[in-house]
Amino acid sequence: MYADCIVPLPLEGVFTYSVPTHLSQKVQVGCRVNVPFGAKKQYAALVTRLHEEKPAYQTKDILAVLEEEVMLLPNQLKLWQWVAEYYMCTLGEVYKAAIPSGLKEKDGVVRYRPRTIDCVRITEEYFDPFKLNAVLSTMKVAPKQQLLMLKYIELTGLGAALTLKNPQILKEITKEELLKAAGCSSTILKAVCDRGLLEEYEVLVDRIPTGQIPAELIIQPLSQAQQVARDAISGAWQQKEVCLLHGVTSSGKTEIYIHLIAEALKEGKQVLYMLPEIVLTSQLTDRLRKVFGDRLGVYHSRYTDAERVEVYRKQVSDQPYDIIVGVRSSVLLPFRNLGLVIIDEEHENSFKQTEPAPRYHARNVALVMAKLAGAKTLLGTATPSLETYYNAIQGKYAYVSLTTRYGNVAMPEIEVVDIAEEKRKKLMSGPFSPLLLREIREALERKEQVILFQNRRGFAPVVECQVCGWTPQCPHCDVALTHHKRNNQLVCHYCSYSTPVPHRCPQCDGDNLSSKGYGTERIEDVLKNIFPEARVARMDLDTTRSRSAYESLIKGFQKGETDILIGTQMVTKGLDFRKVTVVGILNASTMLNQPDFRSYERAFQMMTQVAGRAGRSVSSEENRVGKVVLQVHDASQSTVQQVVRADYKAMFTEQMEERRMFNYPPLCRLVYVYMKHRDENVLEHMAEELAKILRMVFGHRVLGPDMPAVARVQTMYIRKVCLKIELEANMAEVRKRLRELQAYLLAKQEYKSAVMYYDVE
Ligand SMILES: [Zn+2]
Ligand SMILES: [Zn+2]
Structure with a gap:
């Protein structure tokens, strides 16, 4: 065999x-x-x-x-095969x-231990008021042990438990908590345990004792609008496999998901609930655990490998999790009986993996996965991707919209400021227009919160010599280095190269180097100068390296310990903060000027999402609506106007016209062929040769070779050739041709150290 x-x-x-x-x-x-x-x-x-x-x-x-x-x-293997085929x-x-x-390790046998925590409890023998009192009185000679016991009694409610003769109502306490509360070392605890009074035991960290509570009690009832949407989704699934839920920001989509999940569980089905990494917070999983208890498994890239092994093993066991809430890679997990797939924030770019292969789009893989399993799919978002909305209006997906915010909170009012104009009039205070400053000040006076969005981390994107115009570049990549002030380094955001900021210009020896532009770090600085009394926090890649740092920033803001939260696109996501009444978008032009056919669509999505963080003023009785100040270089730009009017359809129509005119997705399939080499001349040759052969096979469908926006990363030069394939074309044939070509080119002696790969969609 x-x-x-x-x-x-x-x-x-x-x-x-x-x-x-x-x-x-x-x-x-x-x-x-x-x-x-x-x-x-x-x-x-x-x-x-x-x-x-x-x-x-x-x-x-x-x-x-x-x-x-x-x-x-079996279905998982089929899906993997599809992924390998489709994404080449x-x-x-x-x-x-x-x-x-x-x-994946070679000996395979992973002796992983589930994560446990040490807890302390009273022994059965001493769960007896007489025996306990007797021994406590003898403990006078060991005051520290006595103190520890008294703390234990106080913290666990032992008195009440003894009176009711019910050890079940004792509050669980960890060893750490007890030692901290009593101010004792573990030697004291050991002595008490040796006397047979207390004992240590282990508790699985993921064990949440909600199993006994009937789910119905914790599921919140839906508002009328939510209920209508929910019913419409169920109805739509009678006709179609996939449904788009287009619900405005803060419309309470999560609650609708919870009801649909509960429904699927009732039918004995499994559910995959997928969301972007930064949305999968402990607040969300806590909320879901309150409803679904230990039927819920979480699959997150920031979890340890042992935890992910645990989830994987459970999924292939005969008692798998009924619900997996997870990020991109959870779509490749095993499911035995999948009935529902929910993809929240379906428009999010982070569902697409770019490096390394497989360069898959988790939303699209999930759709295939659901199809293989005969499951229903729900795509949820306030700002659908053009692809998804196009499929909805073509009738391929069902469409349900939700146009009111939960609790009848009004949509925010968006005001545009032309910062080019303000600059000319010399009215800008650094990155702030007078309007934005006034709104921030008033919000602070009303004890409300502010979110400021700038899609650029670090202190300043550019450092420039005032004498000769020299700017520092990464030696390995074709990008300018970003100034990070905290450690006074110049950092490459592509390869992480870093070097101290020079004192003098290395080109002309001049001593006048100045920072241009504003990153989040610099905005934080400026803000602290203008509002010294305000509590300011910053949320970007640099301040959220650890999972706990990210969670604690969110918690601090939610508890009102922060007045102003400044950040990159991370602040566009996550929970609704009810006390946020002012949102500032500092410079929308940087988003609008990206060299990508999707840049307007993305800018619209990002601006709409961040504007959606603004809620209603809670302190005011006059029912003032949330305010968004959108600063931009060109206020007449149509995408900006579409954001102001919350006019998704206008954005869609305009962008679709462009996509039609220049033939871009969703009207065709894009395949990028990337080539990398250390030697730019060799690469040029190879790219030209590839494009030439491709043109013989694919004719006018070939574009390039082009230099990508960043044409060198980590000392490798990069070129790309773009293929636009008709939707109805046979992709298997396309892939076959491309693979043959790749084999032919890489077999040549001169290209043997080149790297070649594909990015589909
Ligand atoms: Zn210089
Ligand atoms: Zn670099």
């Missing part, structure tokens, strides 16, 4: 191994096996097929079967992306 296997390597196809007789009973399709590879490597491979077709080459034996369970389910990568690359590293 032979077994075809996927190995976790970026190589084409599957590899065939022979199954030794002693393993023939154990090897099955989908199980994990140890296989030798090359001269002395071993990998944990996944079996995709068992057969008796002897290959033309000498096969090696499978070395061991790593566990009895099947780790790759290898099955091994999909395997690498899909499986936590703990399950």
